[in-house]
Amino acid sequence: xxxxxxxxxxxxxxxxKAKAPPKLTPDELRExxxxxxxxxxxxxxxxxxxxxxxxxxxxxxxxxxxxxAAIERELRPLLKRYSGKFQAQAAQYVKKRVxxxxxxxxxQLRSTVLGIQKRGEGFxxxxxxxxxxxxxxxxxxxCIIDRKMxxxxxxxxxxxxxxxxxxxxxxxxxxxxxxxxxxxxGEEPPKPPNFxxxxxxxxxxxxxxxxxxxxxxxxxLAVNARLAEKLDPEEARAMLACNLTRNLLGLSALLIxxxxxxxARDHSHDMETLHFFAHESPxxxxxxPWDRAKNFGTTASAENIFMGCHDGREANQGWFHSPxxxxxxxxxxxxxxxxxxxxxxxxxFGK
Numbered sequence: 001x002x003x004x005x006x007x008x009x010x011x012x013x014x015x016x017k018a019k020a021p022p023k024l025t026p027d028e029l030r031e032x033x034x035x036x037x038x039x040x041x042x043x044x045x046x047x048x049x050x051x052x053x054x055x056x057x058x059x060x061x062x063x064x065x066x067x068x069a070a071i072e073r074e075l076r077p078l079l080k081r082y083s084g085k086f087q088a089q090a091a092q093y094v095k096k097r098v099x100x101x102x103x104x105x106x107x108q109l110r111s112t113v114l115g116i117q118k119r120g121e122g123f124x125x126x127x128x129x130x131x132x133x134x135x136x137x138x139x140x141x142x143c144i145i146d147r148k149m150x151x152x153x154x155x156x157x158x159x160x161x162x163x164x165x166x167x168x169x170x171x172x173x174x175x176x177x178x179x180x181x182x183x184x185x186g187e188e189p190p191k192p193p194n195f196x197x198x199x200x201x202x203x204x205x206x207x208x209x210x211x212x213x214x215x216x217x218x219x220x221l222a223v224n225a226r227l228a229e230k231l232d233p234e235e236a237r238a239m240l241a242c243n244l245t246r247n248l249l250g251l252s253a254l255l256i257x258x259x260x261x262x263x264a265r266d267h268s269h270d271m272e273t274l275h276f277f278a279h280e281s282p283x284x285x286x287x288x289p290w291d292r293a294k295n296f297g298t299t300a301s302a303e304n305i306f307m308g309c310h311d312g313r314e315a316n317q318g319w320f321h322s323p324x325x326x327x328x329x330x331x332x333x334x335x336x337x338x339x340x341x342x343x344x345x346x347x348x349f350g351k
Contacts, residue, residue, distance in 0.1 A: 123327075217247055
């Protein structure tokens with residue numbers, strides 16, 4: 001099966017309502033375009049690319065987004081190929097391990113995690129961390145090949161990884177020079193994007209895609225991979241992470257619903273531009289998740305919101321440790337939608 005992670009592989013640049021960089025003069029734009037042509041011609045020569053990147057950034061703040069976009073255009077197909085190789089390598093090890101999996105132990109671990117939300121007042125973040133996290137780690141050890149093991153066993157992957165890290169460092173340099181959105185009162189500034197951490201997340205998702213799963217789940221993920229090509233990369237990445245968590249717990253995968261994505265994205269945009277963070281919107285006609293889903297011609301059964309990260313996978317991890325969001329993620333839904341605006345994420349579920 002073709003690698004599905006790259007439906008969700010993307011580079012979430014610093015975003016939000018930051019002040020736009022100054023426009024380039026015609027002469028500056030010609031100079032930048034000339035340098036970007038040289039950048040493309042340099043192909044695999046990372047040292048030459050570094051020098052060209054320095055020259056572009058030296059033109060001024062207005063050149064930074066153009067340089068960043070050029071690096072991203074190069075990184076995306078390289079990430080896709082790398083991730084495909086990574087999943088294929090992980091799948092070889094999984095085949096050897098499947099016969100030795102203790103299904104009774106897997107069932108017990110799943111029951112431990114899924115039973116936390118049935119504890120009434122005992123359904124807390126502390127309970128998820130204390131009881132759920134160890135069970136999830138054990139499930140991962142049983143069903144998912146550790147990404148570091150995959151890397152240790154494949155020299156070609158290591159070579160490809162080094163090239164990606166080199167380009168990622170150039171991308172980080174651009175991100176550091178992009179204008180930052182003003183922090184809202186009481187908000188902590190988001191961590192700066194870290195490409196190596198992002199790549200490690202991609203590898204973890206690739207390894208999870210190689211884990212055992214029933215044919216129905218694999219089929220839904222294949223459909224989602226095609227649908228996700230039309231979505232923001234971090235939206236797709238967060239939905240993939242959610243489905244892989246559900247697979248580890250023996251739950252069915254959720255099918256991407258574009259209308260739910262539209263409703264979710266609209267709510268994230270409203271939260272970002274109107275400076276609120278809540279399920280109840282102050283916008284007329286959009287008060288509840290059900291209103292917002294109806295506006296886009298669909299229905300919703302639950303909603304999660306998150307604020308303050310560049311990485312869709314990180315948003316999914318945050319929801320897992322929040323009781324209400326945790327229950328939504330693992331609920332009896334059929335459809336899923338994700339919408340990002342800046343650092344705001346909304347996740348919608350449907351039955």
